[in-house]
Amino acid sequence: MPPQEIKTKTISLFAFNLMLAIWLGVFLNIVFYEKIQALTPYTGIKSGLFITASVIVVAATYYFILQIFSWTWTAKPLAIVLVVMGGFASYVVTSLGVLITPDQIQNLMQTDIAEVRDIWSWDLVVWGLGMVVLPTIVILSVTLKSESFLQQIWKKAVSLVLSLLLITGLLFIFYVDFSAIFRENRDLKEMISPQNLIASVASYYKHKAPKQNLALLSYGEDAIMQAKSVSTLPKLMVLVVGETARAESFSLNGYEKETNPKLSKQDILNFSQVSSCGTATAVSVPCMFSGMPRKAYDEQLASHREGLLDIAKRAGYQVTWIDNNSGCKGACDRVEQFKIPESLQQKWCNEGECFDGILIDSLKAYLAALDQKDKQPRLIVLHQIGSHGPAYYRRVPPQFKVFNPTCETNAIQGCTREQLINSYDNSLLYTDHILDVLIKTLKNTTQYQTALWYLSDHGESTGESGMYLHGAPYAIAPTQQTHIPMLMWFSDAWKQHAKKQVQCLAQQAKDELSQDNLFPTILSLLDIKSKIINPKNDMLDTCLNP
Structure with missing residues (x-):
């Protein structure tokens, strides 16, 4: 499609949020689904159905959240933030097998220029171009269809109910499987991008970020050095x-x-x-x-x-x-x-x-x-x-x-x-x-x-x-x-x-x-x-x- 046509492509907020949810839920989390597949006892068709259900649950959850927070006037800025955060979080999980946790955010906050430079690589550049820059260009290229506030409210209400029914239905059908896997592997959620980065940043600032202007507490005030013979070397x-x-x-x-x-x-x-x-x-x-x-x-x-x-x-x-x-x-x-x-x-x-x-x-x-x-x-x-x-x-x-x-x-x-x-x-x-x-x-x-x-x-x-x-x-x-x-x-x-x-x-x-x-x-x-x-x-x- 010629560039001028891409720039004038008009889609509804409903379709925009759906495509963004699929991108976030599916393409950024391939390693997560591979891990799920490795943990399930199924093979063949049963395995395929369970993985499909997992993909739909994650994508539908992102869609549910987007339908709440993404409106015509907030959709593009929010989408770009999520694509950037999700893209780089996915790189860390996919390429290095590193889980995104509050401790990793703490490491990032305390790092220096030399350590940041050590992480930079051409692999990261290529990944960033394909998983961050390209989708950002697509987001900026589309035009959102103008709809009244009441129209948006009605469509969002319907889509929220449908997505919630889909999520709860699949979780109910595969409850035993999801429950067994996530109960024994609580760290799996730290593989889901960009949820992992958002949750870890929030947890870091709530629990780990240094508090300012705290008084220094003395400790071991009674500490003394035992006297030694004057002939003993220090x-x-x-x-x-x-x-x-x-x-x-x-x-x-x-x-x-x-x-x-x-x-x-x-x-x-x-x-x-x-x-x-x-x-x-x-x-x-x-x-x-x-x-x-x-x-x-x-x-x-x-x-x-x-x-x-x-x-x-x-x-x-x-x-x-x-x-x-x-x-x-x-x-x-x-x-x-x-x-x-x-x-x-x-x-x-x-x-x-x-x-x-x-x-x-x-x-x-x-x-x-x-x-x-x-x-x-x-x-x-x-x-x-x-x-x-x-x-x-x-x-x-x-x-x-x-x-x-x-x-x-x-x-x-x-x-x-x-x-x-x-x-x-x-x-x-x-x-x-x-x-x-x-x-x-x-x-x-x-x-x-x-x-x-x-x-x-x-x-x-x-x-x-x-x-x-x-x-x-x-x-x-x-x-x-x-x-x-x-x-x-x-x-x-x-x-x-x-x-x-x-x-x-x-x-x-x-x-x-x-x-x-x-x-x-x-x-x-x-x-x-x-x-x-x-x-x-x-x-x-x-x-x-x-």
């Missing part, structure tokens, strides 16, 4: 917060590929059964520093209450945060944040992203600036970019791309399984190098008792069960997203003065642990006492005070 603990590393891909935990060749030669304590507090940085990082266990975690409270770093600072530690990620999510707001020198940024960074080697040089620069007679105990947190996806290839310098072939794009769904896994494993190999050099640096820091504690914030899916990246609802998250690596290293000087503590920790190498253990255990390791330390989660209390 303690210096380096806490490395990893990014997107999963335990099952660490050769220390039995993975067949050698992803930890250097750490395997260090005298470390490796904990093989550790779970995260969340499946995204925006949840796990503030949670692990909050002092609240995962099941009782309240992110609104955590956002305006003192945490681990505040308590360590109050007890007498110099606390410093060194970041190579998208920030500390509020955990370090009231402690020193090391400004990485421009010279190191030029050495390690490109287009706003830096290799984790910058953390090694930053720690060395920090230590070199200290007075050799310095006696203040120190807690230093290093926040990695680690294995942050989807651009795993950007996290690794060329010399560490040992496993080949690799996936040299952020459109990871277009890579082979072998390429994707190799790229992810290379990022872990680089983390192995980073931790190894940090340990060697601390070995040479002789004016302190030194120690290193590493744990990842969460894990990562790399195509298992069609899922990529992270951020799945915790209740249904695969182990790839919740089972994280954790290890510790202690210098000879530290072990000399705390031999029983190190032995106690070593006994728990294969125990089921979690990020809940970080808060009380690290305070105990730093000789900090407070009534807020929960002995149940304190790894040292387990065997020192049975």
Whole structure:
């Protein structure tokens, strides 16, 4: 049809809303229907009838909603908003297998330019042209037939009744099937676009968005550091917060590929059964520093209450945060944040992203600036970019791309399984190098008792069960997203003065642990006492005070 005819095409509001409902309900949700089909026990004609009923219910529901909110004067703006939201939400679900949840909205709100750039790809551009731009052009091209308000009311009333009867009729006929599937798979609704995005944004602003001007609540005000002999060296603990590393891909935990060749030669304590507090940085990082266990975690409270770093600072530690990620999510707001020198940024960074080697040089620069007679105990947190996806290839310098072939794009769904896994494993190999050099640096820091504690914030899916990246609802998250690596290293000087503590920790190498253990255990390791330390989660209390 010639362009001039498209521009003058006139249709009724009834037809406009029906076509929009079909677009939203059918074409944006193919993966959802595939999932439904996989969960139904039927085959052949019965399966086809059930899937058809599912498609009609979703499309008719969208039509019902449109008939309420879409009028002649609101139809086009509303349609464009829904097409844009639905198109991009569908891309995330279809291409990456990522469910749209309030946690994902939280991740989006806390992301930075570098992370946004990592998601951009030509696949996204092509998808956007076909699923967003083209339907938007069609919407702008049509002319809605002029009808009186009473005519619209009458037609809407009839169509609302008919669509409601269709929806309830099909739900009644297939009630047992829908009930069984959705009762056991509550996350399915997070696959339906654009409903998933709209509901998640609303839930985020209702429950998760930071409240403004909340008073800071003190926590652990009684925290004190136990007095030590004047001949004892002060303690210096380096806490490395990893990014997107999963335990099952660490050769220390039995993975067949050698992803930890250097750490395997260090005298470390490796904990093989550790779970995260969340499946995204925006949840796990503030949670692990909050002092609240995962099941009782309240992110609104955590956002305006003192945490681990505040308590360590109050007890007498110099606390410093060194970041190579998208920030500390509020955990370090009231402690020193090391400004990485421009010279190191030029050495390690490109287009706003830096290799984790910058953390090694930053720690060395920090230590070199200290007075050799310095006696203040120190807690230093290093926040990695680690294995942050989807651009795993950007996290690794060329010399560490040992496993080949690799996936040299952020459109990871277009890579082979072998390429994707190799790229992810290379990022872990680089983390192995980073931790190894940090340990060697601390070995040479002789004016302190030194120690290193590493744990990842969460894990990562790399195509298992069609899922990529992270951020799945915790209740249904695969182990790839919740089972994280954790290890510790202690210098000879530290072990000399705390031999029983190190032995106690070593006994728990294969125990089921979690990020809940970080808060009380690290305070105990730093000789900090407070009534807020929960002995149940304190790894040292387990065997020192049975």
